[in-house]
Amino acid sequence: MQHPDKGSARGGDAQRAANQRLGWILLSIVLVFFLGFFAKMTWFG
DSSP states (O other), rough: OTTTOOOOOHHHHHHHHHHHHHHHHHHHHHHHHHHHHHHHHHHHO
16 A cells, blocks of 8 residues: 555645645735734734
């Protein structure tokens, strides 16, 4: 039985790209929340 992570090279590249895209999306969400919190603390005390 083949290990699930050891697919074809194309499948691995597609999975890596999907993981990287997900990582950027999550990072952008965290940054938006952080910047919103910072702006709130700056403008509204």
